[in-house]
Amino acid sequence: MTDTASPDLNVRRDGAVAVLEIDRPPANYFDRALIAAIADALGELESDGRTRAAVLCSSGKHFCAGANFATTADGGDRAIESRRLYDEALRLFHVQIPVVAAVQGAAVGGGLGLACAADFRVATPDSVFQANFARLGFHQGFGLSATLPRIVGPQRALDLLSTARRVRGEEAAAIGLADRIVPTGTERAAALTWAAEIAACAPLAVRSIRETLRSGLADAVGQALEREVAEQARLWETEDSREGIAASLERREPRFVGR
Structure with a gap:
């Protein structure tokens, strides 16, 4: 595959490790086309016979701020486009190679969802x-x-979702949301080192272990996405x-009124 998968996604190989870099700085908002490009690239990489692990990272200040509501459609059109986007997102959970996300700056909303689609997350004290x-x-x-809930436990997930509070790097590590x-400034290098350690192990064994530990995840995500x-x-x-x-x-x- 080429070094550039799409105008907003750069892909390169470093030995048995592939690096996928989202290139929409500074906030790296995504849309359906970008998520599809990531899924397409990972699909090609897992079948090329050479790639054993991947790093997902971003250029600019933030990992990913999710969808850009300044440009998304309203009402029913937004719902239709959201369903199409989630169809592409579900493909990420069927990828067979391990993915390490390097999270600089913020992973917010759908950007947090993208980070949680990876197997591992490397962050810094400044990550949010x-x-x-x-x-x-x-x-x-x-x-x-x-x-x-699978990453941090149901109770902590309920807390994070109900309060919408920001979790910085050290707390994220303490609750398991960040793995390292x-x-x-070193998060990408650390993610590459980690991915290389994975790639140095027996690839069939790594895939088998991963399939066991992630058993049922893709199906659970598919059901969750429907709701x-x-x-x-x-x-x-709603007004809110x-x-x-x-x-x-x-x-x-915001000034919410419950309607």
């Missing part, structure tokens, strides 16, 4: 993880209903959701 959906007035997405904490997209579509029609999104775009505190 946030499931900000309740602050936007709607239901979580990107399969977080299935992945987040490294000095700021997530339905609840998002319902809540996007309109207020939450507007407040986020205007960088002010």
Whole structure:
């Protein structure tokens, strides 16, 4: 495959490790095309006979701020596009090679969902993880209903989703959301080193171990996505959701009324 998978996704190999770099700085918002490009690239890599692990990273200040609500469609069109995006997101959970995410800056909303689709997350003390959906007035997405409880436990997942609070690197490591904490600016190098350690092991054994430990995850994410997209579509029609999104775009505190 070429070194560039799409205009916004750069792909290169470093021996048996592939590096997928999202290139939409500074916030690296995603859309359906970008998620599809990541899934396509990983699909090619897992079947090329050479790639044994991958690093998912981003250029710019932040790992990924999720979807850009300043440019997304409204109402029913948003719900339709969300379903299409999640169809592409589900493909990430069928990937057979281990993926290490290097999280610099923020992984927010759907960006947190993307980070949680990876097997491992390397972060720094300055990294920020946030499931900000309740602050936007709607239901979580990107399969977080299935992945987040699996990573941090059901009770902590409920806390993070209900409060929409920001979790910085050290706390993320303490609760298992980040697997390794490294000095700021070294997260990509650390992720590459970790992926190389995985790639140095027997590839058939690694895939077999991974399949055992991730057994049922793709199915659970698929079921979760069905509810997530339905609840998002319902809540996007509420006053609170309109207020939450507007407040986020205007960088002010939302004023929710329960309607």
